[in-house]
Amino acid sequence: MVASVLEASHVFCCPNRVRGALSWNSGPGGLLAFGTSCSVVLYDPRERVVVTNLNGHTARVNCVQWICKQDGSPSTELVSGGSDNQVIHWEIENNQLLKAIPLYGHEGPVYAVHAVYQRRVSDATLRTLMVSAASDSTVRVWSKEGSAGKDLFLATCSQDCLIRVWRMYLKSTSLETQDDDNIRLKENTFTVENESIKMEFAVTLETVLAGHESWVNAVHWQPSFYKDGVLQQPMRLLSASMDKSMILWAPDEESGVWLEQVRVGEVGGNTLGFYDCQFNEDGSLIIAHAFHGALHLWKQNAANPREWTPEIVISGHFDGVQDLIWDPEGEFIITVGTDQTTRLFAPWNRKDQSQVTWHEIARPQIHGYDLKCLAMIDRFQFVSGADEKVLRVFSAPRNFVENFCAITGQSLNHVLCNQDGDLPEGATVPALGLSNKAVFQGDIAPQPSEEEELLTRAGFETHQMAFQPTILSEPPTEDQLLQNTLWPEVQKLYGHGYELFSVACNNSKTLLASACKAAKKEHAAIILWNTSSWKQVQNLIFHSLTVTQMAFSPNDKFLLAVSRDRTWSLWRRQDTISPELDPIFSLFAFTNKVTAVHSRIIWSCDWSPDSKFFFTGSRDKKVVVWGECDSSDDAIEHSVGPCSSVLDVGGSVTAVSVCPVLNLSQRYIVAIGLECGRICLYSWKKTNQFPEVNDWAPCVETSQSQSHTLAIKKLCWKNCNGKTEQKEAEGPEWLHFASCGEDHTVKIYKVNRSAL
Template identity: 65%
Template sequence: MDVCLSFLPGSDIPILACGGDDCNIHLYIQQNGQFQETLILYGHEDWIRGIEWAVCGKDIFLASCAQDCLIRIWRLQAKSTLSVEIKDDDSIKLKENTFTMKNKNTETTYAVILESVLAGHENWVYAVHWQPSFLKDGIIQQPMRLLSASMDKTMILWAPDEESGVWLEQVRVGEVGGNTLGFFDCQFSPNGSMILAHAFHGALHLWKQIPANKKEWTPEVVISGHFNSVEDIKWDPEGEFIITVGSDQTTRLFAPWKRKHQTEVTWHEIARPQVHGYDLHCLAMTGRFQFVSGADEKVLRVFTAPKNFVENFSNISGISVEKLCSNETIELPEGAAVPALGLSNKAIFQGDMTTQPADKEGIFNSVSNQYRQIYFQPLILTEPPTEDHLLQNTLWPEVQKLYGHGYEIFCVACNSSKTIVASACKASKKEHAAIILWSTSSWKQLQSLSFHNLTVTQMAFSPDDKFLLAVSRDRNWSLWKNQDKNPSLLEPVFNLFAYTDKNTAVHSRIIWSCDWTPDSKYFITGSRDKKVIIWGECGSAGATESNGLGVMEPCSSILDVGDSVTAVSISHVLAPDESYIIAVGLECGKINLYTWKQREQRPALTDWTKCVETDSSQSHTLAVKRLCWRNRVGRAGHNDQDNSEWLQLASCGTDHSVKILNVNRCTL
């Protein structure tokens, strides 16, 4: 399970320690160019998970940890053959494991002694690390301190007592609550003033020692992110933050933050609105602080930001609460928590957090009072929250569930006026591939749109809300027009306006992505066949309504990008020459930026212009899942909102990462 290499005390002979699933530690010494097993150390009663050497003076120490919840510290030292030890018969003698080594015509006997057994963790101990030596005033400091990480959600800092030499627990840090399974690994900073841990949910935890009180450690701000594929990403309507969903079953909210007295803007996770039991696939913003998400379940869930988030977002971003959402925060719940046996985020109001007294006999009035588990505690944050707070205090209350689909939800979209949500699920038959339209005011079904034969992979409303575009695994797209047939009902009716079929389809593989130009004149499709095409009413004399395309036709030449297209997005802002700025995400992880402008000659041969191809540092290492342009000029968190020079593009990928690219539109 783990190995560690060092040198025998006072020599240049390598010694290798191996801990495995036989519950023993095997020591190997290098002799004649080969490692030979020399000693076996017994004591652990379960698999050994971590092992590490440390040099201290003339001796070396070995720390080992195992699934038996214990840590053992062994001392390896050279025995002097001339010294004679005299001890009383009644004294306790630790068993020595000895071996002899020949080195340069000299023979040395080494002894391994069990120094201490540390019992403090309540679950498997996954890692142990010694504090590294460091220089102080020109002198090498060798503090004997050991850090351990366990699945009991704690890390313990151990050190020997100055008087007795007995190893004792000095500091214990860790998580409280949340849905995690503890720590996998830990590390000291070089000078030992900070400790870092890697948790089950992929998060990094950082604690810093307070100089005035060396036994007190405080959690620090650290970067965080998804620990599995990130499936979808959206900007909020005002472009101040982004929300992402992923296969790690979480919804995360990222926003820019500027430290005091510094000009650099960094992005941090400031909320985890949804921690789910299913892999999440898609989301759509239905308001400034409201979104709907879909997962590997048949239900859509709607979430609204609590009062505590709005206040903390105001503090971190520097935007006043009044500017964010007027007086609506008065009626908002404080936060949310998941009940002990529940699956939904339950809203928590001010009264829910007060402790209810027991009756006169000291017995709780009801079972619900007896098992009250309100983990949420409102916090006033002036900087991004630590992982503990993200796990416990940043959930958003769930306000609605939408039932209607027969299989796992795959994609969702919301129109510009935030009145209609369209959703689709995984499907292998036409009846399951129907798109369902929902009203955001009543959350009732408005209509079911049936056309495709396989899963609808992405949908997009036109910016003017007149059309709904859908692309599918069946290699076709469908365009639905808002008829507004019955204004008295105030409910739109969409009819099939245009579509492709086996006779008119241009794409020969799955169409993964689609988007609209900001003027609603054209839409774009990107496919696994490496093709990107722009469609629209180009006014061609050959267009007829008998072939399904109607007045729609390809308005661009077919762009072959050389790899499977997995995401496309068109900027809301035009390039200086009035051409459209288009981002194309590829299966290899690269993002290409193009400009496109319709030419008089159709099909135009020079209508596409390739501007940028991301390099290895900017690209994803696996497939790009989704691209999303910020819907206004400027960079979030900067004071350049009126600067029309910069645009921002957010991307997410299978490589677990979210990227935000700053694009200078004047250079395109």
């Protein structure tokens, strides 16, 4: 079998923050389906991998529902509704999309869908009935050309914190009580006519369940299953509430009274409860979808059915992802997003399994502003910029390094040998503070006794350290990510007058460049910082509008900046007499209104690995190569012009990244991200013709299921010196790059170098 050229090997995402965006397929090994941005994601909780993306909606997916089969086997059909007013019926075969049928008719966003199989009385044929409700105040029933039982139970929940279970039964088959002295529940009756057959139904209130302390957002029955050829329906009900808890209800075997069996949920952290809940096919796993997008998975203990333990599940940003970067060793990635979080993803290497899965293992920064940009200063140190005027520098604590080594299977002593000996244990945010404060060994209080914990709960203790060092052998749960994985903030950098927009660090990790939003030339200045003293080194003034991206050349001789003013500037490093002095950069080349090739905003730029050429991508759909850049030339200003033909990729370019290695034909490999979410790979080589012709060659582009559904914000190739691909037994013929976008998703792709 021929290996594919491009594969999406790892995907990080989370459900949309709406009720009903989550559904678990019944049957053995059922997949979890949830809406993330404009996509429906199919996730395998047992293998902990995203199986595929279903892209068809053009706006947020609000509701998802598998269509359960009557024989209890895994469903192959699901239905989804979105803010694009569409209902889409999906057919799946071998975990891949077979057919998608969009249903039009609603005039507003669709917020609820459900579907069942129904067997006709006349000819016993099976058909699919779908029901959808939208904000256009209509409920529509869709038919595409099911089970025997006595009573039907309907569970409802509301904002009064109560759950009501209603019993519906055929009036003609119910046992009517003749004794009028007995107390009977009030019942409402109605008649249904189906193919000239009239049936009278009665509805009574079976029970009212009170246990939640806030709005109850979702209820879900345990799926039915076949036992000895008979369809069984367990009387177990799961509820999710904004009180941060999920309750499993069931009737008592002796009295029949509905009682709370199990309560699970979140403790602490800046969370706001659950939106949705689901059972798996046999009721041994339950999952909740939290307000901030996080999934919480619990597994029932086989020996003690009343004991439930948290399990590992997919996680990701719940809003647009703005920037990402690989660590210098290529063994983890850090991302920032407008959900005001910084997240770190790394591979989980297990000794008993050959498959490597990636997981979120730390959340170094939980901020109060939307995060915009990111740069790595050292392997365990980064700087981030947000919609504020301050750059913040973070360093990894000892507890993270220990857990990172335990999860990825690395030697702790080898990793710590390059780190400062006086590392803090962790970080916490004070009650009235805004910054992550370092926690050292002496600051950690011992775990309280039962009596002390009781006094704390009673309100006698006003402060307790949130951070407690924990050694993990597997990726952390959501509760641990929120409270125990912060990195201490070691420095704040002041100097910009408006919200930060871009940041970059040179390859020797000695200089940091930053830029902010600007409408005037004085505010569009690039500030250079010394990463040892954190002092300002120089202000580079040229552009008149916001600098959208910056990139140091691999040899650190040049700094490239692109801007909203449709121009780029190239700054050359001046060698200083003393190595102790900070380097000075001078303007080496630039474009203006006369020499510019791009006619719209330039969003992205990157360097070739030999520092000879640089690439720019713009909203005008063009990608251009510029050069050559000779760092040995002593002239003050030079004319660096386009050295390639203009590549029109057919869509607005929002991200450009050049692979650090060449393909087998010694051509540069360029990844181009578009505003529509598609990623195209091209190869380029200078032909030394004038004008340049046939210098660009298309390699491969992402399929619909591999692509993002909204604009790509950043592409980044992995350092090929990293060891992760060897651990995954993929070999040097596979290249890796990561992407992030406005669709809340982070993806890692692997590319077959020999096929490019």
